[in-house]
Amino acid sequence: MAAVAMDFLQKYAPVVADQFVSMNSTQAQNTLYGDVNLDNLNWLERTWASYYIWMGNPVLATGVMSFLLHEIVYFGRAIPWLIIDAIPYFHQWKIQPDKHITRAQIWKCTKVVLLTHFTCELPLIYAFHPICCYFGMSTYEVPFSPIGLMAAQIAFFFVFEDMFHYWAHRALHYGPLYKHIHKLHHEFAAPIGIAAEYAHPLEVLILAQGTISGPFLYCLFRKDLHILTVYLWITLRLWQAVDAHSGYDFPWSLRHFLPFWAGADHHDFHHMTFTSCFSTSFRWWDYSLGTDVKYHAYKERLAKAKKNERAKLEKELNEKHLIEGQEAERLVLLGGKNKVEKIKIGSGKTQ
Ligand SMILES: [Zn+2]
Numbered sequence: 049m050a051a052v053a054m055d056f057l058q059k060y061a062p063v064v065a066d067q068f069v070s071m072n073s074t075q076a077q078n079t080l081y082g083d084v085n086l087d088n089l090n091w092l093e094r095t096w097a098s099y100y101i102w103m104g105n106p107v108l109a110t111g112v113m114s115f116l117l118h119e120i121v122y123f124g125r126a127i128p129w130l131i132i133d134a135i136p137y138f139h140q141w142k143i144q145p146d147k148h149i150t151r152a153q154i155w156k157c158t159k160v161v162l163l164t165h166f167t168c169e170l171p172l173i174y175a176f177h178p179i180c181c182y183f184g185m186s187t188y189e190v191p192f193s194p195i196g197l198m199a200a201q202i203a204f205f206f207v208f209e210d211m212f213h214y215w216a217h218r219a220l221h222y223g224p225l226y227k228h229i230h231k232l233h234h235e236f237a238a239p240i241g242i243a244a245e246y247a248h249p250l251e252v253l254i255l256a257q258g259t260i261s262g263p264f265l266y267c268l269f270r271k272d273l274h275i276l277t278v279y280l281w282i283t284l285r286l287w288q289a290v291d292a293h294s295g296y297d298f299p300w301s302l303r304h305f306l307p308f309w310a311g312a313d314h315h316d317f318h319h320m321t322f323t324s325c326f327s328t329s330f331r332w333w334d335y336s337l338g339t340d341v342k343y344h345a346y347k348e349r350l351a352k353a354k355k356n357e358r359a360k361l362e363k364e365l366n367e368k369h370l371i372e373g374q375e376a377e378r379l380v381l382l383g384g385k386n387k388v389e390k391i392k393i394g395s396g397k398t399q
């Protein structure tokens with residue numbers, strides 16, 4: 049079976065077939081870096097090359113590195129949020145201060161996330177290297193791209209992902225798609241960092257397209273993208289996703305310095321109200337299409353309230369939004385087309 053698959057690849061995609069060959073270190077050095085003087089490279093580039101030479105199989109090397117990167121970055125960012133949540137001092141910046149997650153919920157969330165990572169993402173991550181080669185992305189190659197080019201590429205990936213996510217997320221709120229796919233992610237009306245990927249496997253696959261399609265789309269037009277840049281992009285995207293679900297908005301959170309950055313404040317409101325704020329990183333899609341009207345009205349009311357009355361008003365508004373959100377969700381789950389259309393997207397009110 050493996051031989052048939054290899055023959056097929058060698059015939060129709062020799063570039064991909066080459067990646068499955070295992071080599072000893074001398075062969076790996078000659079095959080992968082025969083024309084590169086490794087002594088002229090910086091420490092990171094030499095370490096990168098040594099790793100691929102040591103592994104002797106670029107597919108396996110990229111697969112292992114990609115999977116470990118995802119796990120380390122995801123849990124490395126999510127676990128500190130659990131610690132922060134356990135320290136009462138930080139609760140003054142909790143977006144929904146009355147909502148607390150139980151240990152049972154954290155454990156359930158962790159199990160679902162790990163199950164999705166190992167059953168759904170692992171096989172795809174293993175296929176990542178051949179797909180990258182197919183699109184002409186550099187993988188084991190050194191040197192890396194210049195920093196300026198990396199920054200421009202990552203900026204493009206952010207903008208593309210945000211656009212993709214906005215529309216895909218709105219589609220996932222359509223009756224049948226919500227009922228069978230997106231509902232699981234909305235189990236947390238007040239999310240926590242580790243719940244960023246607490247979702248149906250199909251949702252993980254659909255929304256992951258926004259993260260990985262940008263780099264592949266870029267490769268169709270230019271052949272100067274290195275997988276290290278994609279790793280940096282995925283790291284930033286995972287940080288963004290985990291932070292957006294953290295449930296905390298600090299005075300030093302990025303959105304206070306970058307007004308178009310969505311942050312936890314924005315996405316938490318989506319989980320609370322159900323019908324507002326669909327984008328991931330930026331605010332411009334929701335703002336342009338009016339799906340954040342309710343969010344801005346809420347912020348304005350809080351800003352205008354007297355300081356000593358703000359906490360009470362915030363509590364009242366949060367409770368009201370949660371009830372409206374539950375009602376909006378109930379109507380979507382009912383599935384009747386007329387009933388679904390009665391939900392005014394952006395306001396959360398039924399008409
Ligand atoms: Zn949603």
Ligand SMILES: [Zn+2]
Pocket residue numbers: 233239244293315319
């Ligand atoms: Zn979410």
